[in-house]
Amino acid sequence: MTTTTEKSVNPQAGKAGTPLLEVRDLHVEFRTRDGVAKAVNGVNYSVSAGETLAVLGESGSGKSVTAQAIMGILDSPPGFVTQGQINFQGRDLLKLSEKERRRIRGAKMAMIFQDALSSLNPVLTVGYQLGEMFRVHQGMSRKDAKAKAIELMDRVRIPAARERVNDYPHQFSGGMRQRIMIAMALALEPDLIIADEPTTALDVTVQAQVMDLLAELQREYHMGLILITHDLGVVADVADKIAVMYAGRIVETAPVHELYKQPAHPYTRGLLDSIPRLDQKGQELYAIKGLPPNLLRIPSGCAFNPRCPMAQDVCRTDIPVLHPVTDSRGSACHFWKETLDG
Amino acid sequence: MPELTKTPVETEVPETGALAAAEPVREKARSLWQDAWRDLRRNPVFIISGLLITFLVVIAIWPGLIASGDPGDCDLAHSLQGSAAGHPFGFDQQGCDVYTRTVFGARASITVGVLATLGSAVLGGVLGGLAGFFGGWWDTLLSRLADVFFGIPILLGGLVFLSLVGGSLWSVITFIVLLGWPQVARIARGAVVTVKQQDYVQAARALGAGSTRMMLRHVLPNAVAPVIVVSTIALGTYISLEATLSFLGVGLRPPTVSWGIDISSASSSFRNAPHMLLYPAGALSITVLAFILLGDAVRDALDPKLR
Amino acid sequence: MGRYVLRRLLQMIPVFIGTTLLIFLMVHALGDPIAARFGDKAPDPVVAAQIRAEFNLDKPLWLQYVLYFKGIFTGDFGTAFTGEPVIDLMARSWPVTLKLGLTAFVIEAVVGIALGLVSGLRRGRLTDTVAMAFTLIVISIPVFVLGFTLQYLLGVKWAVIRPTVSYGAPLNELILPGLVLASVSLAYVTRLTRTSVAENLRADYVRTAVAKGLPRRRVVTQHLLRNSLIPVVTFLGTDLGALMGGALVTETIFNIQGVGYNLMQGVRRQESATVVGFVTVLVIVYLVANLLVDLLYAVLDPRIRYA
Numbered sequence: 001m002t003t004t005t006e007k008s009v010n011p012q013a014g015k016a017g018t019p020l021l022e023v024r025d026l027h028v029e030f031r032t033r034d035g036v037a038k039a040v041n042g043v044n045y046s047v048s049a050g051e052t053l054a055v056l057g058e059s060g061s062g063k064s065v066t067a068q069a070i071m072g073i074l075d076s077p078p079g080f081v082t083q084g085q086i087n088f089q090g091r092d093l094l095k096l097s098e099k100e101r102r103r104i105r106g107a108k109m110a111m112i113f114q115d116a117l118s119s120l121n122p123v124l125t126v127g128y129q130l131g132e133m134f135r136v137h138q139g140m141s142r143k144d145a146k147a148k149a150i151e152l153m154d155r156v157r158i159p160a161a162r163e164r165v166n167d168y169p170h171q172f173s174g175g176m177r178q179r180i181m182i183a184m185a186l187a188l189e190p191d192l193i194i195a196d197e198p199t200t201a202l203d204v205t206v207q208a209q210v211m212d213l214l215a216e217l218q219r220e221y222h223m224g225l226i227l228i229t230h231d232l233g234v235v236a237d238v239a240d241k242i243a244v245m246y247a248g249r250i251v252e253t254a255p256v257h258e259l260y261k262q263p264a265h266p267y268t269r270g271l272l273d274s275i276p277r278l279d280q281k282g283q284e285l286y287a288i289k290g291l292p293p294n295l296l297r298i299p300s301g302c303a304f305n306p307r308c309p310m311a312q313d314v315c316r317t318d319i320p321v322l323h324p325v326t327d328s329r330g331s332a333c334h335f336w337k338e339t340l341d342g
Numbered sequence: 343m344p345e346l347t348k349t350p351v352e353t354e355v356p357e358t359g360a361l362a363a364a365e366p367v368r369e370k371a372r373s374l375w376q377d378a379w380r381d382l383r384r385n386p387v388f389i390i391s392g393l394l395i396t397f398l399v400v401i402a403i404w405p406g407l408i409a410s411g412d413p414g415d416c417d418l419a420h421s422l423q424g425s426a427a428g429h430p431f432g433f434d435q436q437g438c439d440v441y442t443r444t445v446f447g448a449r450a451s452i453t454v455g456v457l458a459t460l461g462s463a464v465l466g467g468v469l470g471g472l473a474g475f476f477g478g479w480w481d482t483l484l485s486r487l488a489d490v491f492f493g494i495p496i497l498l499g500g501l502v503f504l505s506l507v508g509g510s511l512w513s514v515i516t517f518i519v520l521l522g523w524p525q526v527a528r529i530a531r532g533a534v535v536t537v538k539q540q541d542y543v544q545a546a547r548a549l550g551a552g553s554t555r556m557m558l559r560h561v562l563p564n565a566v567a568p569v570i571v572v573s574t575i576a577l578g579t580y581i582s583l584e585a586t587l588s589f590l591g592v593g594l595r596p597p598t599v600s601w602g603i604d605i606s607s608a609s610s611s612f613r614n615a616p617h618m619l620l621y622p623a624g625a626l627s628i629t630v631l632a633f634i635l636l637g638d639a640v641r642d643a644l645d646p647k648l649r
Numbered sequence: 650m651g652r653y654v655l656r657r658l659l660q661m662i663p664v665f666i667g668t669t670l671l672i673f674l675m676v677h678a679l680g681d682p683i684a685a686r687f688g689d690k691a692p693d694p695v696v697a698a699q700i701r702a703e704f705n706l707d708k709p710l711w712l713q714y715v716l717y718f719k720g721i722f723t724g725d726f727g728t729a730f731t732g733e734p735v736i737d738l739m740a741r742s743w744p745v746t747l748k749l750g751l752t753a754f755v756i757e758a759v760v761g762i763a764l765g766l767v768s769g770l771r772r773g774r775l776t777d778t779v780a781m782a783f784t785l786i787v788i789s790i791p792v793f794v795l796g797f798t799l800q801y802l803l804g805v806k807w808a809v810i811r812p813t814v815s816y817g818a819p820l821n822e823l824i825l826p827g828l829v830l831a832s833v834s835l836a837y838v839t840r841l842t843r844t845s846v847a848e849n850l851r852a853d854y855v856r857t858a859v860a861k862g863l864p865r866r867r868v869v870t871q872h873l874l875r876n877s878l879i880p881v882v883t884f885l886g887t888d889l890g891a892l893m894g895g896a897l898v899t900e901t902i903f904n905i906q907g908v909g910y911n912l913m914q915g916v917r918r919q920e921s922a923t924v925v926g927f928v929t930v931l932v933i934v935y936l937v938a939n940l941l942v943d944l945l946y947a948v949l950d951p952r953i954r955y956a
Contacts, residue, residue, distance in 0.1 A: 486663055489664045578789065619797060
């Protein structure tokens with residue numbers, strides 16, 4: 001470990017104005033019985049209004065933890081933000097009081113979770129859970145809140161909203177439940193939505209519908225969207241730019257089509273190569289060898305080096321910084337040029 | 343957050359993952375017991391309660407080790423006297439040495455506790471396990487039977503049953519087993535049903551594993567842990583139950599030396615001579631506490647979900 | 650909902666028949682009530698036959714059971730040997746025991762849930778450790794030991810309260826006996842609530858509630874508590890019956906003339922009518938309590954209601 005701080009390439013550099021959300025050098029660790037797990041190790045990214053950032057990575061890459069740190073819903077203990085800034089609408093969230101952060105949660109930024117069934121309270125009606133947003137944040141009456149809830153359910157195209165407002169989460173189908181989650185996130189028309197694997201738990205046919213709905217509503221309300229996923233297929237259609245995470249760091253960031261065309265990090269390349277493609281039917285599918293790193297013992301140097309086909313000695317000793325590849329993209333690989341060239 | 347805190351464990355799967363997968367149950371069972379044992383050895387609660395229980399068991403077997411007298415050796419001349427040289431706990435109403443009686447009382451409590459626990463664990467474990475494994479009418483019958491036994495408040499049942507057969511060590515044990523097994527049976531049944539639905543058991547069945555083999559290889563190892571947990575915890579309450587029944591006058595009878603009997607006879611002259619009640623009551627409480635602590639430690643070790 | 654209630658009622662029937670049959674057989678095996686009544690004297694055979702006829706003791710056992718079962722529905726529980734109808738005895742003692750039981754129940758539910766909630770929210774902190782140690786000690790001390798000790802300390806030594814409960818059992822005098830009766834269950838409720846709260850605290854829906862920007866108090870009361878209470882309510886229900894049974898000990902200690910007191914008398918005198926009558930009502934109370942709990946359970950958990 002020769003260097004722990006990274007020079008960041010701001011993918012936003014070309015655009016005008018300050019971004020809606022800017023995460024700077026964020027570090028999060030989990031202090032467990034077995035030791036300290038370094039879940040996030042200096043993440044930088046930003047999202048502007050109306051923009052979609054896809055954060056891609058395996059489980060344990062720190063993509064969800066970063067999101068939870070932004071929302072301020074990290075389980076603490078054992079999770080702690082040890083370093084960094086989260087600038088949202090010009091304020092560093094990490095410097096705010098718990099009360100101020102609470103007012104932002106739900107109202108200015110909202111989150112959609114992966115498993116709607118477990119994320120909705122099983123013993124309360126969906127109408128109550130939707131209406132709660134208005135009652136708590138706007139002091140609305142029970143009756144008005146219910147009317148608003150019906151309106152929201154209509155908005156996310158739940159059929160017969162008026163009849164179903166008093167139903168419980170388990171009475172809805174998976175896709176409908178996720179629509180309710182989306183409705184809840186949209187309730188107060190926030191400026192930023194974080195969607196943590198919003199379609200993973202759904203059937204393939206329903207996935208597309210839910211994703212389309214989310215993208216449509218985002219355009220309509222001109223919100224920033226952070227889409228956390230491990231599914232490259234979901235990303236291609238909706239995202240503007242991508243940040244690929246590995247072992248708590250961003251290893252590559254790029255506009256979506258550039259990354260697909262020409263990855264600049266061996267890990268990204270590995271991910272892309274492991275997608276089955278029609279034009280390569282019959283060929284053996286590529287798989288990244290080895291297992292994701294143990295966060296209690298992250299490999300020295302580049303965390304990806306034990307699994308990397310291009311690893312050299314320098315990869316085992318020096319942590320690569322995020323090299324600017326172009327104005328709008330960066331790669332944290334010592335051999336990004338070689339990777340880019342193929 | 344669960345996703346992340348779990349990761350370190352998951353990533354520690356050894357390179358021989360493919361080999362281990364061939365023997366999932368054995369691997370799982372073995373590591374469960376090994377983990378539990380490693381956990382217990384590091385748990386101060388387990389060590390303290392374990393030492394205390396060892397001590398109690400030893401004096402239950404050889405009370406003479408720490409008490410030289412005879413619990414039946416009483417002299418009315420000493421009735422209700424406080425502590426004296428050689429008689430640190432004083433004397434009871436009959437003039438018996440309270441210290442000697444307290445030491446000798448351990449035997450009844452430990453015997454009832456251990457035997458009743460073994461009895462209900464075996465009976466409940468076997469009946470519940472079979473009900474869960476075979477299902478059908480056998481399961482229905484057993485569940486209803488368990489409901490009937492559950493429907494009887496335990497002290498009432500004890501009062502009636504023991505008045506009927508007469509109080510003795512064996513009748514008390516029999517009674518506790520009779521009312522204790524349904525609790526174990528429910529746990530065992532639940533565990534077996536859960537294991538049976540696991541994919542790897544379904545797979546083994548699909549591959550043509552016979553009933554006996556399924557039971558021994560796959561179901562049994564996973565159903566044993568919850569039975570042990572619930573039984574260990576029950577042991578303490580069984581000891582307490584024996585004392586309560588003896589206190590009500592339907593449990594053990596003199597000349598058996600029992601803390602429950604001594605507390606009962608002490609209660610009448612409690613206001614003048616509280617020491618008579620204090621020592622057997624203290625010994626009883628500490629014994630129950632030791633077993634409950636042991637049960638807690640074992641549960642924590644065997645049920646990783648609760649950590 | 651209506652269908653659910655009906656199904657639960659139907660399920661109760663076999664359990665009720667089984668339990669009453671079991672009690673009936675046990676009590677009738679108790680021994681010859683006539684012999685018990687006459688003590689050492691040999692009874693006059695004519696008088697004995699007369700009594701047998703009067704109490705249906707001359708009929709075959711199955712017929713006696715049918716008559717007894719009919720009696721349950723007509724409120725005819727026979728007469729005690731004193732000549733007093735058992736139903737009158739019940740009318741006198743049940744209000745007392747119900748008052749005691751409900752006092753205990755309220756203490757157990759309110760204090761137990763509050764303590765468990767605080768403990769669960771602060772798991773691993775000092776408050777939690779102290780509360781858990783407290784519950785362990787309470788569980789370990791048998792009820793009758795705790796009862797005598799508190800009675801001695803509060804009633805005799807410091808004379809804060811009356812050591813025994815006066816006739817009619819006014820509510821303020823029932824607080825200490827109620828606390829004693831509730832003690833063990835209180836500890837279990839605390840531990841159960843704590844585990845449940847700690848488990849639900851990690852649930853996804855709680856994370857959602859926090860992400861919605863709800864104040865902590867609302868997250869706890871509206872979202873966490875309601876889900877956490879589901880298993881606690883189940884325990885409280887089954888415990889209602891146990892409390893009535895536990896009243897045996899408490900009523901003996903504090904000299905309360907309730908159900909437990911009369912039952913003890915009945916068992917000692919081998920009065921089958923009294924014992925069977927009281928135990929039957931206890932079992933009914935127990936079953937009804939369980940039914941009510943199941944209904945409350947369905948109210949709390951819509952997943953069951955609509956299953």
